[in-house]
Amino acid sequence: MHLLKTAGISLALSISLLSAAQADTTQTLSSTGTNQYYNRNPGNFEIGRVTFEYDTQSITALQTSVTLVDQGWGGQNPDNGVSIRLLSNNQAVYTLNVAGSTHDWQTLSFDLNSNPGAYTAINSALAGINRADGPIALQFVTNAWGYPGWELHTRNDFLSVTTSALPVPEPETYAMFLAGLGAIGFLKRRQGKALA
Template structure:
């Protein structure tokens, strides 16, 4: 199976069965009172903060954000206007999470990686394939669409992330062996019960 498929299966299993993951190797916390981005002044990716990851990081096992934000601009809201968390190798974006949307009035958006199995699998598959010599970082940033007059404001921003090692996803043959073993145990128990009744 591909790395992405393995990660997706693990994420679905953890979410569905609430299985505990291994203890986190590291935790990261980012808090800021807020940011102000104006497309005509600081357009593009306006960084809120970042974490540098060590090459021995196994997996991102938790990533939660909370952002109160408002955008102001001429015309309609743009779906790309918002807050993002990205995995980068050097300046190359490997995977991007859109964690808070564009709102014309103040609103708090919360994001939980474990609630998005596709993102959980995607960011960890990207981490598995990262070129560590380039320097791997997780960055949080706003992105104000570059229409003249567009602004994006955030308040009470938090990003909590933990890393560790995800449990291995058993291969289909392992499930077959387990089911075969359970059937054998059931047969033995049934025969013992039959002998006891005689």
């Protein structure tokens, strides 16, 4: 009986470890800089992108750093600057501004873990994506608002994103799981014969 309990506890622990274990992946990208002009490349201008694995469950960390200047005439538009766009099959499902426009060169940093509202929002958007729709990616963009004379220049663009995914178990893990089930079945059968 004691052996049966031990085997049962071991099996339950193995199953819980299989379901709870997560694999983290960190991807980075960097660019020497971008240049946008109202009459050449307005709108969302891609700095770069990272593609997520199919089984990505959440974004656990996201950091950016950008040195930028907005040389537009007049006031600053709040939409000018640098954004992160969560894409499903190349369609934006969530946009997060990470660096606003400025008329003087400034280095602006963003840390998702310091912004709980954004952390919740981007992960909710990720959870709502139907994986069958196509690839999931995170796009790093500058956003040009196209009024005459507007320019946006960036330097030293950097993005780091860490995602968490449920791992695909190794064949050895399945073998151990099946062996555990077989051992429990054998012990149960043996116990039944002993009682008869």
